[in-house]
Amino acid sequence: MEPLLLSKSRLNVYCQCPEKYRLSYVEKVVPDKTPIPLIEGLALHHIVENCLVYGTKVPDLAAEVSREFWQARSWEQTEYADETAFTKAQEHILHEATTFVAMIGELQTHEMETYMEHPLVHPQTGEVDESIILRGYADIIDTDPQGRIRVIDIKTSARSPNTEQANRAMELTVYAYLMACTFGFHIELPVSLLYLVRSRQAKVVWLDSQRSIPDFVKLHESIISISRAIRQGLFWKNQGMHCTWCVHQDICFAASLAA
Numbered sequence: 001m002e003p004l005l006l007s008k009s010r011l012n013v014y015c016q017c018p019e020k021y022r023l024s025y026v027e028k029v030v031p032d033k034t035p036i037p038l039i040e041g042l043a044l045h046h047i048v049e050n051c052l053v054y055g056t057k058v059p060d061l062a063a064e065v066s067r068e069f070w071q072a073r074s075w076e077q078t079e080y081a082d083e084t085a086f087t088k089a090q091e092h093i094l095h096e097a098t099t100f101v102a103m104i105g106e107l108q109t110h111e112m113e114t115y116m117e118h119p120l121v122h123p124q125t126g127e128v129d130e131s132i133i134l135r136g137y138a139d140i141i142d143t144d145p146q147g148r149i150r151v152i153d154i155k156t157s158a159r160s161p162n163t164e165q166a167n168r169a170m171e172l173t174v175y176a177y178l179m180a181c182t183f184g185f186h187i188e189l190p191v192s193l194l195y196l197v198r199s200r201q202a203k204v205v206w207l208d209s210q211r212s213i214p215d216f217v218k219l220h221e222s223i224i225s226i227s228r229a230i231r232q233g234l235f236w237k238n239q240g241m242h243c244t245w246c247v248h249q250d251i252c253f254a255a256s257l258a259a
């Protein structure tokens with residue numbers, strides 16, 4: 001049996017809408033055009049992350065990283081109306097990113113996009129399930145103000161987040177779990193969400209939390225349940241507000257009309 005590859009994105013997508021998981025990861029449907037909020041969020045994320053980790057060492061890094069990001073894309077692959085709108089967006093995002101970096105200030109960062117991968121392990125019994133591989137890229141690893149190693153996940157959003165978000169975010173548990181696979185499940189790891197709020201008045205919101213063995217046990221249970229459902233082909237349409245931002249809405253609803 002082929003191992004099932006899971007990441008925080010795949011787990012979150014399955015929990016939000018199993019049909020979206022099927023279209024994205026089983027059928028591997030790639031949308032013709034990248035939606036604007038998605039590409040701008042990616043650009044912002046990429047520039048800010050680089051500046052926080054390497055900004056003090058490389059001059060004009062924000063502009064350089066921005067150039068490299070947008071050069072890899074053409075406006076026809078996006079939902080921008082034309083090349084002028086595409087170029088304008090680049091200037092706007094660069095300005096937003098440098099504003100956010102200045103607001104965040106200096107951090108004691110060590111690495112960005114740290115890749116971690118491990119077969120599923122039961123946090124208490126140590127039993128290894130080689131048929132499920134969990135993997136992911138942690139946005140930033142730093143030393144927090146209390147001198148502890150911490151994982152930071154960067155989010156872009158149009159609104160301020162719910163203050164409980166960091167306590168609930170499965171992605172933070174996945175990163176902490178992957179670190180625990182290497183350092184031992186006894187660790188209590190600080191984790192933070194760093195929200196870049198793209199409202200009229202740009203705002204940075206830090207939400208801090210931690211993860212320890214009860215969180216790892218719950219994640220293990222969830223992963224086992226989700227893996228079983230995926231292997232059994234349980235994919236249904238969970239329609240809701242989130243469909244508004246789904247890249248598959250055209251084919252998803254077209255198919256349901258035809259049925």
Ligand code: SF4
Binds near residue numbers: 240253
């Ligand atoms: S449009 Fe909605 S129901 Fe359809 S795949 Fe996307 S999230 Fe699921």
